[in-house]
Amino acid sequence: MLRLLVALDFSDCSPLTLHTSLEVAARAAPAEVHVMTVIAPGHDDLAAMGSSEHACDELRRMVETERSRHAHVEGVRLQFSAQPGSSPAETIVAHALAVHADVIVVGTHGRRGLDRLLLGSVAEAVVRTAPCSVLTVKPRLNHLPGV
Secondary structure, three states: OEEEEEEOOOOOOHHHHHHHHHHHHHHHOOEEEEEEEEEOOOOOHHHHHHHHHHHHHHHHHHHHHHHHOOOOOOOEEEEEEEEEOOOHHHHHHHHHHHHOOOEEEEEOOOOOHHHHHHHOOHHHHHHHHOOOEEEEEOOOOOOOOOO
C-alpha cells in the first residue's frame, strides 16, 4: 500500500497540491494519505490545542471540497494532523518518518531571486532531507500566453 504524506500550508497552491495527491492515491489504490499542516507553537498549550483542532478541521474541509469535485475514490484512507513546529521542513520530514511515508507531496510557491533567498524554501529543504521521494507541485501558469 502506498503511503503519501501531503503537507499543506493553506496557501493558494494548497488546493492543487491536494488535488494532485488525491489523483496519485486514486491511481495507486489502495493507498493511505496523511494530510498534515505545520502550526507555529503557541505560548499557551490550550490555545495551541485549539489551533491544532481548528487546523485539522480546515484540512478535512479542504479534502471534502476536493473530493466533491471528482468521483468518489475507493481504497484511499485519509488521516489528518496538525503538527506544532518552528521549522516546517523539519516537522514535515519527522512526520514522514513517523508514518513511514513512501512519498511526501509539497507545494512550491515558485519564488525566485531575493524573495526566495530571504524567505527560504520549505520544499527545497524537504527535498534535501527527506527519507523518501518528494513530489513538488508547482502552481499552474495559466496567465501566460500559449499555456
